[in-house]
Amino acid sequence: MNPPLLEIDALSIAYHTDHGKLSALRGASLIARAGEVIGIVGESGCGKSTLAASVINLLPHAAQVTSGAVRYKGQDILTLPPEAQRALRGQDIAMIFQDPMTAFNPVLTMGAQLVDFQHAAQIPRAEKLNRARALLTRVGMPDPDLTLRRYPHQLSGGMRQRVAIAAALLMNPTILVADEPTTALDVTMEAQIIHLLRDLRREYQGAILVITHHLGVVAELCDRVYVMYAGEVVEEALVDDLFHAPRHPYTSGLIACDPGHFEQAAPILPTIPGRLPDLRNPPIGCSFAPRCPLAETICATPPPRVQISPTQSALCHKAGGQP
């Protein structure tokens, strides 16, 4: 097996808020190898966007890494000097952001921004424009020359997300992080963007991280999945195992609640009762226990990480038994 390109090792991140310290990530670990598409799923507030931001160390001011490491090709990027971190951004590790409406500067043309994003390349401006043009064609923009002259507000949401994908591919990065790439789009646009990403992964050599709360996106795009809950990775599995043999009750709950998975005509959409625990004061035991249908007294103690197979593990007292 390839050595990992990206290795997030027991990363804990806390936010300083007015009401105390909030643990957004609690010992989350993740591995991504070249050629893999990794999915990170979970509901809002589970820490998946914090995890994405930590990959390029673009965390908000209030965030503080309390322990752990983010290793890119074996080197911890969190301890690199700021200039070395900056040199990786956009060149080795590129991001596709959630909201294409606000992701671009409103007073600069797309062309100006796409050229700026290639600042590290020592090639003339005309060549940078050519590269941008080629990638815009690649992501299916009908008139690349016109797009380059456009301002962001003159493009539709789906168009902007295509441009954002083209921008991320400009410097041919080894890791591509897509933070909720389809969340802000309507269903038709979402299908088109998923189609585009699937298309791209066939020729892409690096690793792709897709952060989403949408299981449909995971099923369409990913090879392996990390399920997050309350700042922890609660289950890790190959995409087929995840859908067919989930071992963590939270994963089963998520699948049961997915409208796309929900085949039989039922009068109401199932939900997981309860809310996320208060992360200013995380529970000692299993953080999902208050909402878990299988919870027992033992769940008040810290759950073990049960290795089910070389590719699947779950953070649950009950994962040892048969699914």
Added chain:
Amino acid sequence: MLTYAIKRVALAVLILFVVMLAMYGMVFLVPGDPASVALGPRATPALKAMLTERMGLDQPVAVQIWRFFTNAAQGDLGIDVWSKRPVLDQILEAFPQTLLLGTVALTWALTLGITLGVLAVVYRGTMIDRALGLISVSFISVPSFVVAIYLLLIFAVWLQWLPAIGAGKAGDIPSQIKALILPSIAVGIGWVGYLARMVRASMLEIMAANHIRTARAFGLPERRVVTRYALRLAIVPTISVIAVGLGSILSSAVFVETVFSRPGIGTLITGAVFKRNYPVVMGTVLVTTAFYLLVITCADLLIAKLDPRVRDALAR
């Protein structure tokens, strides 16, 4: 863009017209017949009649207004009732003085205000930020004529470093510069505080925007992110504030020029009001209003030029 420019200019002309009508209204609302007030208790009826006629106040209001606008359109603002000099000449003498004072005051206020604002952003949350906030708010709260009187007291009367009154000797540049220092501080000090607060707020907002995160995520150098991506955007709202600032500096010049006895539009207008010198009052108001509208219209057009979103919204 062109239709927008035409619309803006037409609107400016309309505003000017309404302001002048309001001015006419005010002349008649102020108690006392202008001629009797101007001439004092010992005026003879013959003198009063002569003055009333000279000011054109014997005509029906509609005729007066018509005359004023037709003459003004031809560049004739009437004759000073007392000195018999053309009003336009007096304004052309006084206006550059006020404009110089306003420009100098706004220039240093902008420089200092933006610097303090950016410093507050760089050191946000620290003692420096809090101290700058305190200084800015106190600068905003103190009226310019109070500042002017204290400046006079300290630097002109006690220390005797700078002249107390006047605009310096004609042709003597150093004396003119010395005479500008205190008045321009009095005019600009409130603006320093205001600009510092505004730049801090808008920079903080923009630096937290998603597109700034995008620029950083592509590894753009921080200096480039601040100047090309943040400041370029922060400038847009600042332009309209500067335009309004130049206008309000004209009005604070009325106080400051009076305190420092500087020649200028402020002293011209206060003198004229006290002497009920209506042609001068009307002419001065017309010119300052026109100048203010010119600046604001230019600012609006500049904003449309700089912000493609505004431009497109207008084209629709």
